[in-house]
Structures are given as structure tokens and as C-alpha cells.
């Protein structure tokens with residue numbers, strides 16, 4: 001059995017051996033620079049060094065595998081996650097099984113935000129849409145840290161505010177903005193969170209994410225491609241002209257970035 005790694009000194013550029021737990025399988029060991037680990041998540045990076053080290057010492061690193069369900073709507077939140085790479089969809093589910101994506105969280109945020117408010121159950125399905133890795137901490141340890149760490153409270157309250165803005169923006173966006181501009185926004189959000197101009201997804205998946213029929217997505221994607229903003233082939237989407245795609249996007253993309261920057265600054 002693997003021993004848990006010692007609390008890493010994340011401010012020293014040394015290699016630390018961390019325990020990595022694929023979400024549903026046996027632990028594996030990887031070597032990673034601990035400095036990168038500690039600051040790859042922007043919320044953790046925003047914490048004072050001492051506070052970050054104390055929190056990270058209680059976390060383990062898990063892989064985020066494509067389509068992993070981290071938590072279902074109504075389910076008890078067992079862990080909080082701080083993604084370092086990859087990204088996770090927040091999906092609101094209705095009684096008839098219909099689901100709509102209301103948020104997309106990557107290394108700028110965290111999952112399990114109900115815990116910030118002292119709540120125990122998840123309001124959304126949390127599904128990995130871009131694979132990567134995350135710090136994971138048990139709900140119990142997270143609550144304990146939050147209760148005794150004002151800097152952590154301040155940072156996560158600010159994030160909760162950003163997330164509320166994102167949820168509201170998405171509701172208005174879904175109601176008022178065209179499929180093409182929403183698709184452009186979604187592709188930009190995905191590009192930013194995957195830190196790559198190339199990622200995989202199908203029209204069917206996009207239709208599910210944007211809550212429109214597949215035909216509507218096909219038409220919108222063709223339009224963005226014909227304007228030279230994106231290319232796609234066999235599920236792989238490539239952003240060819242990010243500036244053009246931003247112009248094609250509704251204001252919601254820029255608004256979301258502005259809100260985050262206003263709250264956290266550039267770092």
C-alpha cells in the first residue's frame with residue numbers, strides 16, 4: 001500500500017512524490033514539481049503561502065477522467081476539488097432528465113462550492129468534460145480548514161460571488177443570445193480551461209451542453225467554420241482565429257472574464 005506523501009513544501013522548486021488517485025481506480029505514483037502543483041489552481045495561488053501549504057497538505061491529487069461524475073445533483077458532497085488541469089461541467093437536471101450546462105469550471109475555480117455555504121448536498125451534476133487532474137480534499141477536512149482560516153474564507157467567498165455571476169450570466173445568455181454566439185462563447189470558455197486551441201467534442205455533445213437541437217449546432221458550427229474562426233474534424237475542434245471567435249461570441253464571454261479579473265485581479 002502506498003504511503004501518503006508528506007506535506008509538500010510547495011514554494012520550493014523541488015520534485016515531490018504525490019499520490020495520484022484515478023477517480024475510480026487504484027492509486028498510482030507520479031513525479032511532479034510541487035511548485036507547479038501548488039499554484040496551478042488559481043484559487044490556491046491566490047492564498048497566502050502558509051495558508052495554501054496547510055490546505056494542500058490535507059489534499060490528495062486525483063485524475064479527472066473524461067465523463068467522470070464527481071457528484072450528482074442531490075447527492076452528498078464528499079469532496080471539494082481544485083482542478084489543476086482539465087475542466088468540469090455544472091449541469092442542472094430537471095425531473096424529466098433534461099440537463100443544461102450552467103457553468104464550466106477549470107483551474108480558475110473549485111467544485112463542491114455548497115461546502116462554502118455550509119451545505120451538504122450538490123445542486124448540480126458535476127461531470128468531467130476535459131481530462132486533467134485536481135487537488136481533492138474531504139468535505140470534513142475542508143469544513144475544518146474553512147472554519148479556522150479567514151484568508152481561505154475570503155478567497156472562496158469571492159469565488160462563490162464569481163460563480164453566482166456566471167450562473168446568472170448563463171441563464172440570461174441561454175434565453176436571449178443566438179445559438180451561434182453562444183457556441184462561440186462556449187468554445188472560448190473550453191479553450192481557456194483546456195489551455196489549448198484544440199479539443200474534442202461532438203455536435204451531439206454540444207447540443208446537450210447548449211440545450212438546443214443538434215441541427216442548430218451543426219448550422220452554427222458551419223457558420224463559424226465558414227468565417228475561418230474554427231475548424232473541426234471527427235470530433236476535434238480547433239480554434240483558428242481566437243479574435244474572430246471573440247467577436248462572434250456574445251458579450252457574456254468577456255463579461256465573465258471581467259468579473260473574475262475584477263474580483264481576483266490578474267495573477
Ligand SMILES: [Zn+2]
Pocket residue numbers: 172173174177181182185250251252253
Ligand atoms: Zn451570451
